[in-house]
Amino acid sequence: MQTIPPTAVPRGLTGVVVTDTALGDVRGSEGFYHYRQYSAVELAGTRTFEDVWHLMFHGALPDPVERAAFTARTAALRHLPADVSAALPAIARAGSASGPLAGLRTALSLLGASAGFRPLYDTGAERRGEDALAACAAVPTLLTALYRLGRGEEPVAPRDDLPYAANYLYMLTGSEPGPARARAIEHYLISTVDHGFNASTFTARVIASTGADLAACLVGAVGALSGPLHGGAPSRALDTLDAIGTPERIDLWVRERVLAGERIMGFGHAVYRTEDPRSRMLRGIAEEFGGPLVEFAVQVEGRVEAILAELKPGRELHTNVEFYAGVVMELCGIPREMFTPTFAAARVVGWSANILEQAEDSKIIRPAARYVGPPPAEPDPAA
CATH class of the missing domain: 1.10.230.10 (Cytochrome P450-Terp, domain 2)
Structure with missing residues (x-):
């Protein structure tokens, strides 16, 4: 194996370019980041969450007809399969000490199995996109149901007539939010859809590069997000x-x-x-x-x-x-234990867009490590 010089790779892969992406970038020295060709902050101020979701998945902002169709399609996917809904009380009880984000890992695995998510390696772009839409639409429903069940309350069914952010708050609290609160949370959700090759996005892409199914990729991303140095702040x-x-x-x-x-x-x-x-x-x-x-x-x-x-x-x-x-x-009335899960309700769209992009590349992500242990090969002392 080729020896890697000690100074070749910075700790944490800081600044190391591992692939190309058309989804966006962060220009840290300028205080600027973008989704595709648009300023992310500007989009948060002028667009709906569904518009940005469409942009990340399809490469363009929707026109009014496309927006209406996309919004209706994703709203219909908020409703969970019956077997997934039936399992949520047990998941909430088992993860009561860890909270909804931990429960989401299990729930996503179950959703993927119930919906028949197949390995990315074995599916075409259309099927991958359908799986990604289904997962993204379901995540807010899963998170809010797990939260409410953990508190001994019944989940609130999603409403197809509410936009993404307003529906999230409605399912969380049981009350339809006022316009100011709904728009404030929509600003936040849009601003956190994607943010370069952060730890959870990179994790999702590594798993995607193996050809695993979309649920497996998202479970890995959620695991990375749960760390206090990433999404837990x-x-x-x-x-x-x-x-x-x-x-x-x-x-x-x-x-x-x-x-x-x-x-x-x-x-x-x-x-x-x-x-x-x-x-x-x-x-x-x-x-x-x-x-x-x-x-x-x-x-x-x-x-x-x-x-x-x-x-x-x-x-x-x-x-x-x-x-x-x-x-x-x-x-806006979001309980503190739901802060990071709310982050996940937005970032799942960015993760999924990255997974879909990675699935177009057949090369597995397989870096090397520099060995720094005792010199091999020592004889087995028990031999």
């Missing part, structure tokens, strides 16, 4: 606000954590070296709601950035998407 960012408590405690609390080498959740990003454009957008949405929580969050943001600039000079550390995402979701 929105509620932790709000926990930070709770821990600080009052404006006069901000400086002392932050200085103690930074000097102890601890991470301030909701600040810093692996890619952005400037302000996260998603955070900027969500801060604006939060400020439209207003109130004590928003005012306090803005105060904390300003002081944390100032203290980080003082104690870590030369590093650009700003709020990331999780900080104001937590604030917006709290204002």
Whole structure:
């Protein structure tokens, strides 16, 4: 095997290009990211979630006729197969300590089996696309049902007449949301559909490169997302606000954590070296709601950035998407244990688009590791 020089590959594959994609990119030094040829933040402000879903799957924004057809088609797929619905109470009970995101892994596996998802390697583009639509439409139904069942409540059936975001809130709470809340969550969902080759997207593509079925790819992505360093931070960012408590405690609390080498959740990003454009957008949405929580969050943001600039000079550390995402979701009535699952309800579209793109490439993703253990081959001491 060819020897890999110690300096050839950075830790965590940071900056390593592993494939080509037409789905989008993140330009961290510019504070910009896009879905295909459009600014993702601009799309969040002007388009529906279904429009962006259509863009990611079909490569173009829909016209009004296409939008109506696509919206109706995906709404009809929100309803779960009877055998999947029947199994959800047991899944919710078994995963009560871990929450809906853990249950989603099991539920997706069952959905794939029930719907007859076949290996990507053995199916054509049309069938792959149908499977992807079915999975994406079902994820919000699965997540909200698992949440409610875990609380001893009955699931709320999806409504075909509500848009994606409004229907998600309706299934979660049992009440039809007002326009402001529905649109705020739609902004958030659109802004988190995709974001370059993040850990969960890369995981999904690695599994897709083996030719596995779409459910298997999504289960792997959900597993990656469950890690606190990836998708588990929105509620932790709000926990930070709770821990600080009052404006006069901000400086002392932050200085103690930074000097102890601890991470301030909701600040810093692996890619952005400037302000996260998603955070900027969500801060604006939060400020439209207003109130004590928003005012306090803005105060904390300003002081944390100032203290980080003082104690870590030369590093650009700003709020990331999780900080104001937590604030917006709290204002819209989403419980904290559903913050990361809500992220998954959006990112499943980006994962699926990446899976479909990867399925067009017959090359398996099979990197190498540099061995650093004891020199082989030593004799077996028991021989």
